[in-house]
Amino acid sequence: MVDRLEGEMSLARCPDIYLVLNTPKGRGVVARSHIPARTILDVCPVLVLSLEDNEKHIKHTELFHYTYNWPHQDEKGILRMHQAICFGLGSMFNHSHHNQNVVWERDQQSKTITYRAARDIPPGEELCISYGSHLTFTDADSPEGEEEPELLLDKIQI
Numbered sequence: 001m002v003d004r005l006e007g008e009m010s011l012a013r014c015p016d017i018y019l020v021l022n023t024p025k026g027r028g029v030v031a032r033s034h035i036p037a038r039t040i041l042d043v044c045p046v047l048v049l050s051l052e053d054n055e056k057h058i059k060h061t062e063l064f065h066y067t068y069n070w071p072h073q074d075e076k077g078i079l080r081m082h083q084a085i086c087f088g089l090g091s092m093f094n095h096s097h098h099n100q101n102v103v104w105e106r107d108q109q110s111k112t113i114t115y116r117a118a119r120d121i122p123p124g125e126e127l128c129i130s131y132g133s134h135l136t137f138t139d140a141d142s143p144e145g146e147e148e149p150e151l152l153l154d155k156i157q158i
């Protein structure tokens with residue numbers, strides 16, 4: 001066992017998940033075997049974008065659909081909502097309003113997001129988060145014209 005040095009943090013990825021390339025939502029993450037509630041699924045580093053980079057560039061690209069809202073305080077102490085790019089499986093979790101089984105938590109200090117199982121997940125089930133109520137695509141789960149339920153993300157975020 002190696003002592004952890006200052007400035008280090010542990011990374012963890014659950015071995016019981018895999019990437020499916022052709023779900024109705026594109027690529028998606030699926031449970032290979034039973035995953036108990038609260039299991040850490042992945043710890044993903046993020047890149048916090050400047051407001052300028054996001055407005056001028058990223059917002060106009062496909063990459064924008066992979067970014068997370070990231071509250072960030074500037075040198076003057078002003079808190080603004082930035083976007084962050086998430087490296088790792090965090091960018092592969094699809095959206096579900098009705099059957100989300102993954103919760104996530106930002107760590108501002110380490111600039112990481114930790115994903116956990118929100119409940120017991122059976123083998124074969126897709127692992128989904130909630131993107132909130134303002135989707136930029138047609139939800140493959142929802143019948144056409146169905147009104148999206150209220151935003152759930154704020155309720156499940158820690």
Ligand SMILES: C[S@@+](CC[C@H](N)C(=O)[O-])C[C@H]1O[C@@H](n2cnc3c(N)ncnc32)[C@H](O)[C@@H]1O
Pocket residue numbers: 024025026027028065066091092093094095096137138139140141
């Ligand atoms: C963060 S990516 C998730 C990974 C993506 N499926 C891929 O193959 O790269 C977000 C994109 O996945 C797709 N997506 C996620 N959830 C979806 C859903 N419920 N219905 C349809 N498409 C979805 C949309 O194209 C969305 O812009």
